[in-house]
Amino acid sequence: AQRVTQPEKLLSVFKGAPVELKCNYSYSGSPELFWYVQYSRQRLQLLLRHISRESIKGFTADLNKGETSFHLKKPFAQEEDSAMYYCALAQGGSEKLVFGKGTKLTVNP
Amino acid sequence: NAGVTQTPKFQVLKTGQSMTLQCAQDMNHEYMSWYRQDPGMGLRLIHYSVGAGITDQGEVPNGYNVSRSTTEDFPLRLLSAAPSQTSVYFCASSYGLAGKIVFGPGTRLTVT
Numbered sequence: 001a002q003r004v005t006q007p008e009k010l011l012s013v014f015k016g017a018p019v020e021l022k023c024n025y026s027y028s029g030s031p032e033l034f035w036y037v038q039y040s041r042q043r044l045q046l047l048l049r050h051i052s053r054e055s056i057k058g059f060t061a062d063l064n065k066g067e068t069s070f071h072l073k074k075p076f077a078q079e080e081d082s083a084m085y086y087c088a089l090a091q092g093g094s095e096k097l098v099f100g101k102g103t104k105l106t107v108n109p
Numbered sequence: 110n111a112g113v114t115q116t117p118k119f120q121v122l123k124t125g126q127s128m129t130l131q132c133a134q135d136m137n138h139e140y141m142s143w144y145r146q147d148p149g150m151g152l153r154l155i156h157y158s159v160g161a162g163i164t165d166q167g168e169v170p171n172g173y174n175v176s177r178s179t180t181e182d183f184p185l186r187l188l189s190a191a192p193s194q195t196s197v198y199f200c201a202s203s204y205g206l207a208g209k210i211v212f213g214p215g216t217r218l219t220v221t
Contacts, residue, residue: 009149044152044199044212086151095140095159095203095210096167101151 002027004089006100013077014108021072021103023061023087032090033070034097035061039083047085048072057081077107111135113213115200121219122190130185130216132200138211140203141183145169145196146215152199158183190220 003026013019025031035047047056050063050070061072070087087100116131134141142157144167154167158177172194174186183202187194200213 004151006151043214044201046209049209088152095205096142096154096157097152097210098168099144099151099153101149 002031002089002091002098004087004098004100006085006087006103008103009101010104010106012106012108015079016076019074019077019081019105019107021085021087021105023070023072023100025068025070025087025089027068027089027091029091031063033061033063034088034090035059035070035072036086036088036099037083038086044086077105079107079109081105082107113200113202113211115198115213115216117216118214119217121221122187123221124190124192126190128187128190130187130198130200130218132183132185132213133181134183134200134202134211135181136202136204136211137180138202138204139180140205140210141177142167142201142210143173143175143183143185144199144201145194146199147196155185155198187218192220194218195220 005024033050036044037047038044048061059074084102086102088097113134139160143155144152146152153169156175158164164175198216201210203210
């Protein structure tokens with residue numbers, strides 16, 4: 001069965017420090033992975049898709065099939081990055097998402 | 110273009126009561142879904158629909174019903190509310206690209 005694991009419930013860093021939010025997955029097929037972000041009092045929104053290999057708001061994420069990981073990274077965290085981050089997996093081509101339990105990132109001044 | 114809208118924003122129910130959470134989208138998306146968000150549990154899929162007249166169960170469907178009579182609307186019905194259904198409910202839609210899902214603002218439901 002597919003599963004997404006985000007080992008850290010909470011992550012706190014100082015402004016300007018690098019940040020890495022971990023995501024590991026288990027899936028037997030070819031996974032499609034995503035990062036969603038939920039800022040305070042706002043709806044969930046898509047941050048990154050592994051297929052597009054893009055950088056959004058300074059964040060990047062690389063799919064490592066050998067380690068079954070899709071960690072989210074940013075070299076210099078900003079206070080406005082404070083939010084809840086969810087890693088999600090879609091079965092190949094499906095729109096049904098399996099979410100991790102989320103990591104709450106706090107960036108301190 | 111309002112995107113995905115949900116009503117009500119907040120609701121308090123007594124155990125045993127029934128109600129319908131409304132969801133509508135104006136983007137002509139074929140795919141719509143309902144998730145519940147619980148602290149420490151992330152988001153879990155309740156029901157989804159790949160088009161008008163077609164629905165299927167997600168990970169946690171018990172206690173919920175859905176129907177999809179139009180492309181635009183996808184209501185979620187709680188048949189007999191239980192305290193375990195206290196949660197934030199998100200409706201979402203997409204146009205067929207995995208992961209490019211647009212979420213609604215959520216409905217915060219409390220069952221006492």
